[in-house]
Amino acid sequence: MKKLKTLLRIFLLVAVGILLYQTTSAQNRSDRALINQAERITNDSFSFTTETPKGAIVYAVRQPGSRMLDAIDKGLTDLFAIARKNRYQRRLNYSDYTIFIAKADRTINSDKSYSPDIAVGAAQYAGSVYDQGGFVYAAGMVLAYNPCAFVFAEHAKDFGRVSDVVRYEGEHLVLYHNDRHLYNKTSNHSQGGGHPIMK
Ligand SMILES: [Zn+2]
Numbered sequence: 001m002k003k004l005k006t007l008l009r010i011f012l013l014v015a016v017g018i019l020l021y022q023t024t025s026a027q028n029r030s031d032r033a034l035i036n037q038a039e040r041i042t043n044d045s046f047s048f049t050t051e052t053p054k055g056a057i058v059y060a061v062r063q064p065g066s067r068m069l070d071a072i073d074k075g076l077t078d079l080f081a082i083a084r085k086n087r088y089q090r091r092l093n094y095s096d097y098t099i100f101i102a103k104a105d106r107t108i109n110s111d112k113s114y115s116p117d118i119a120v121g122a123a124q125y126a127g128s129v130y131d132q133g134g135f136v137y138a139a140g141m142v143l144a145y146n147p148c149a150f151v152f153a154e155h156a157k158d159f160g161r162v163s164d165v166v167r168y169e170g171e172h173l174v175l176y177h178n179d180r181h182l183y184n185k186t187s188n189h190s191q192g193g194g195h196p197i198m199k
Contacts, residue, residue, distance in 0.1 A: 034098065034144055035059060038151055041143070042102040042118055052076075055094040060101035061154065071159035072099055075166025079174060082167075082198045088178035097148050097170070104153035106137055115139070115161075116153035140169040148173040168195035 038059065039045055046059035052069040056076060073094065080092045091097075104116035117137040139161075140152035150169035155162050175183035175197065186197045 030147075034147070034149055038100045038102075038143055038149075041120060041141070042100070042151060044102045046100055046102075052094065057095070057098045058101065059098070061103050062101075064101055064154075067159050068101070068155065068162060071155075071162035072166050075163035076170060078163065079167045079170040082196070083174045083178070086179075086198055088174055090177040091148055091174060097150075097173075098144075099166070100143065100149065100151035102151050102153055104155075109137070114158055116155050118151065118153050140165045142169055142172050145173065145176050148177075164195075171195060171197045174198070 035046055044061050046061060048058075048060045048063050050058045050060070050064065050069070052058060052073045054073045054076070056072055058064060058069065058072065076094055076097060083092055102118050105119035107114060107116045109115035109117070117139055118141065119132070119135045120138050120141055122131050122134050122136050140150055143149040143151055148170075150173070152162070152165045152169065172183065172187055175186065182197070186193055
């Protein structure tokens with residue numbers, strides 16, 4: 001009888017162990033899929049992983065400095081405040097967001113202003129004023145909805161712009177999870193309409 005109890009206990013321990021292992025590896029698989037997608041879109045490799053002070057997950061081509069991480073938190077704080085004002089409730093935690101910091105494909109825009117941007121395939125912007133010949137320059141881009149993920153370029157200064165980009169890309173994600181109708185109307189800027197969307 002005692003032997004049976006011991007066996008049962010071992011069996012349970014093994015079962016719990018397998019369950020934990022499966023959960024962790026599923027988590028790793030989905031992280032890996034997201035990282036692969038970010039790498040495919042940007043042609044960069046994201047070797048650094050960190051968290052902002054408030055808990056957003058960051059993947060970056062280089063170790064981001066504290067001003068960058070604080071600027072991300074500020075963008076999310078602004079995003080959550082305006083979202084709450086609109087009575088949205090879902091995905092308003094810092095840890096809901098995974099943010100990729102890519103290499104800038106340009107740092108100066110056509111107006112000669114500092115504007116670190118990423119080049120992405122033209123897709124829906126083909127033939128529009130944004131089209132640079134198969135690609136467009138974007139300040140940021142949504143990568144995934146579950147988990148909420150987006151990418152923007154490294155900045156050496158003008159961290160206020162980082163906060164804006166975070167808030168603006170975050171708008172698409174908050175709307176996707178809270179107001180699908182408005183999300184559908186505003187997800188694609190090729191027909192005009194920019195940010196901020198939430199007032
Ligand atoms: Zn947008």
